Amino acid sequence: MATPDRFRLDGQVVLLTGAGRGLGRAMALSYADAGAKVAGASRTLSQLEETAELVAERGGEAISIATDVTDRVAVEAMVAETIDRFGRVDILMNNAGGGAEGDGSPLEQLTDEQWRWGIDMNLTSQMLCARAVLPHMTERPDNRGGVIINVASGFGLRGGRDNWMYVSAKAGVVNFTRSLAVTYGSSGVRTNCIAPGIFPHTPQALERWRGGRYIPIGRVGLAWEMGPLAVFLSSDAAAGISGETIAQDGGGLAAIGPTGWAPRVRLTEPT
Amino acid sequence: MSDFVPTPNPEQPEDPFLLRGRAALVVGAGDPLGRAAAVALAEAGADVAVASLRAGPQEVVRVNSVANEIWSLGRANVAITLDASDANSVDAAVARTSSELGGLDILINAADLPVAAPLDELTPEDWHAILAANLLAPAMTARAAARVMTINGYGRIINLVSVLAARGVANTSSYAAAHAGVLAMTRSLSQELARSGITVNALQVGIYEGQHGFGDDPETVRQVARMLPAKALVKPEDVGPAVVALAADSGFITGEIIALDGAATARV
Numbered sequence: 001m002a003t004p005d006r007f008r009l010d011g012q013v014v015l016l017t018g019a020g021r022g023l024g025r026a027m028a029l030s031y032a033d034a035g036a037k038v039a040g041a042s043r044t045l046s047q048l049e050e051t052a053e054l055v056a057e058r059g060g061e062a063i064s065i066a067t068d069v070t071d072r073v074a075v076e077a078m079v080a081e082t083i084d085r086f087g088r089v090d091i092l093m094n095n096a097g098g099g100a101e102g103d104g105s106p107l108e109q110l111t112d113e114q115w116r117w118g119i120d121m122n123l124t125s126q127m128l129c130a131r132a133v134l135p136h137m138t139e140r141p142d143n144r145g146g147v148i149i150n151v152a153s154g155f156g157l158r159g160g161r162d163n164w165m166y167v168s169a170k171a172g173v174v175n176f177t178r179s180l181a182v183t184y185g186s187s188g189v190r191t192n193c194i195a196p197g198i199f200p201h202t203p204q205a206l207e208r209w210r211g212g213r214y215i216p217i218g219r220v221g222l223a224w225e226m227g228p229l230a231v232f233l234s235s236d237a238a239a240g241i242s243g244e245t246i247a248q249d250g251g252g253l254a255a256i257g258p259t260g261w262a263p264r265v266r267l268t269e270p271t
Numbered sequence: 272m273s274d275f276v277p278t279p280n281p282e283q284p285e286d287p288f289l290l291r292g293r294a295a296l297v298v299g300a301g302d303p304l305g306r307a308a309a310v311a312l313a314e315a316g317a318d319v320a321v322a323s324l325r326a327g328p329q330e331v332v333r334v335n336s337v338a339n340e341i342w343s344l345g346r347a348n349v350a351i352t353l354d355a356s357d358a359n360s361v362d363a364a365v366a367r368t369s370s371e372l373g374g375l376d377i378l379i380n381a382a383d384l385p386v387a388a389p390l391d392e393l394t395p396e397d398w399h400a401i402l403a404a405n406l407l408a409p410a411m412t413a414r415a416a417a418r419v420m421t422i423n424g425y426g427r428i429i430n431l432v433s434v435l436a437a438r439g440v441a442n443t444s445s446y447a448a449a450h451a452g453v454l455a456m457t458r459s460l461s462q463e464l465a466r467s468g469i470t471v472n473a474l475q476v477g478i479y480e481g482q483h484g485f486g487d488d489p490e491t492v493r494q495v496a497r498m499l500p501a502k503a504l505v506k507p508e509d510v511g512p513a514v515v516a517l518a519a520d521s522g523f524i525t526g527e528i529i530a531l532d533g534a535a536t537a538r539v
Contacts, residue, residue: 003314006512007288030283178537185500185534197523216465218276221523225279228287228516229524237288237512240477240505243537244530251465254458254526262463 006237010035013086014234015079017069017129018096020047022201023151023226025054027093030227032060034235039082039089041065042096069096069125072132079132088140091234092133094126094150094173103163110164118165123172126150130180130191138187145188147234150177152195154249170195174245181243190242192233197221197249214259216251277424277468279521288519291316294372295518296365298322298353298412299382301333303481303507304431308379309337310344311511312518317377318347320368324382324408325354347372355382355408358415365415374423377518378416380409380430380453385484387442398445405449410456413471417464426469427518430457431510434477434532454528461526470525472517477505477532499533 014031018024019040025047028038032055040048040062048064055062063085067078082089099121102114130148137146155163156170173193180191199221200206212220229248232238247253295312299305300321309319319341323334334350341348349371354360369375384404386397393401409430420426435443436450454473461471478485478495485491486504496502513531517524530536 003311003512003515004286004288007516026283030287033283033285178534181534182500182538186502216462217470217522217525218274218466219279222279222281222521224283225521225523227283228519228521232288232512232516237516239512240509240531240533241513241529242500243534246524246529247527248524250523251461251470251526254461260466 001236003237007232007235008035009091009231009235012036012090013039013082013088014091014093015039015041015082015089015129015133016093016095017041017125019051020044023196023199023223024095025051026223027095027227027230028055028062029058030224030231031234032058032062034231036091036234037086038062039065039086041067041069041078043068069129070120072128075128076132079129079136083136089133089136089146090144091147091149092129093230093234094129094148096125097122097151101165103166105162107162107164115165119169122166122169123176126173126176134184134189137189138184143188145190148180148189148191149230149233150191150193152177152193152245154195154197154247154253156195157245157247157253177245178243185242190238192238192241192243193245194226194229194233195245195247195249195253196226197247197252199223199226212250215249216255216259219250221248221250275424275466275468277522279523287521288515289316290377290515290519293317293376293518294320294368294374295377295379296320296322296368296375296412296416297379297381298408299324299380300337301326301330302381302383303479304383304476304510305379305381306337307508307511308381308431308514310340311515312377312379313341313344313346313348315515315519316346317518318372320349320351320372322351322353322364324404325352355411356403358411361411361415365412365419369419375416375419376423376425377427378412378429379514380412380428382408383431385482386446387484389442390444393445401445402449402452405446406452406456409453413456413460417467417469420469421464421467424468426464426467427520428460428469428471429514429517430471430473432473432475434475434530434535437475437530437536457528458526465525468522470520470522472524472526473528474510474513474517475528475530475532476510477530477535479505479507481507495535498538499535501533503533505531505533
């Protein structure tokens with residue numbers, strides 16, 4: 001197969017959580033452009049329907065499934081409905097998450113409820129979706145296996161001051177990815193993780209991050225930039241890549257210290 | 272550090288994985304991974320210069336055959352031999368790529384000198400040769416390429432390294448150290464060039480089918496395949512599309528090391 005064809009997803013079905021807005025909506029459009037049918041899921045049906053409309057405008061096909069990714073019964077129903085409507089699930093994009101419950105305050109002020117809600121929303125949700133979809137992927141009559149992609153965060157790979165729930169949940173996502181890859185690779189399921197850096201959704205958020213001036217490359221991420229990476233990892237072009245977390249963060253995680261720190265020390269004699 | 276910040280496309284381009292109009296230099300194109308990268312780049316629409324480190328007639332034949340493959344795909348191409356320890360030779364290779372292909376947008380460092388021997392058997396001369404081919408060469412090609420790329424405000428540098436850079440395996444101290452050096456260089460250069468429109472990333476490839484000294488040894492293949500979930504080694508041709516994905520990236524991925532190893536480094 002020629003290289004450009006290996007990036008195509010024609011006829012495949014992606015189950016995409018958190019598809020109603022932000023990065024999820026952007027990825028829905030990229031998946032549709034790559035030829036995949038999109039089953040978008042989230043809590044808010046009206047937002048999903050807007051995403052489905054945008055997909056349709058580009059000549060793609062999308063359905064909308066209102067769900068609660070922290071609820072086992074709802075997640076199982078979401079997977080069943082996707083298979084019912086599209087006949088299969090080739091790709092699970094575990095994108096839903098977020099919330100900063102209790103983060104930004106001293107640990108003593110973090111409530112048990114904030115911690116549990118956040119871990120449920122960001123980590124347990126991905127386990128529920130993977131657990132619900134894996135029997136289908138591993139026992140498909142066509143033996144094609146599948147792809148799971150979990151969305152973590154740069155905060156899953158580094159600590160943050162007064163950041164408790166989110167860093168812990170996202171670090172869990174990174175390692176959950178590895179065990180999925182190691183366990184289900186023999187059944188033809190590749191699992192990888194994307195760790196996005198700063199992708200502000202609102203002008204206020206963009207302002208809070210100073211337009212990205214403290215990011216090494218000097219700018220923030222645009223929502224659409226998640227799409228090609230998601231499509232690549234979902235496609236045959238990423239064969240051989242599994243258990244891996246890929247950061248897309250303008251060079252943030254490669255760095256230490258303040259942006260632009262560029263010391264100069266003259267070459268002399270070794271100590 | 273300059274304050275140059277390239278403006279990304281406001282929307283996804285129609286085909287985000289095409290490289291039409293881009294010029295690439297693949298150093299180590301006679302290596303199986305280099306060949307895979309060169310052919311995939313050409314299939315994605317790039318014009319490709321294929322280079323080998325100062326090498327014997329067999330290597331020249333291999334590189335010329337890759338150049339022929341690129342030609343048969345309808346892309347411009349040029350075959351070059353360079354001596355990575357000679358700055359003039361590296362500069363000349365970059366200059367020739369730029370003049371014959373109309374620029375230099377993508378640099379792939381795929382040159383490889385595999386060695387596996389106990390530390391006790393390695394002389395300082397061995398170490399110099401191993402570090403020269405595996406670490407100094409990508410440093411010097413990146414240096415020459417970045418000068419051109421900085422002027423254009425656009426560049427994609429992709430270093431191919433072995434999984435041995437990230438995990439300890441007996442008898443690979445010198446080779447692993449050289450490749451780990453490339454990873455450190457990748458991170459550092461990503462910062463140094465961050466405001467030049469140049470991204471610097473690495474692909475960390477597992478032991479692959481047919482790899483000289485590793486993937487062509489039945490006992491190594493058996494032992495490595497056994498620990499991988501898919502029970503099979505990585506295929507060299509799978510490196511091609513991964514290189515294309517990084518070469519075509521919009522610029523927000525930099526300083527990143529991507530393992531292409533069939534989950535070898537994901538497990539305990």
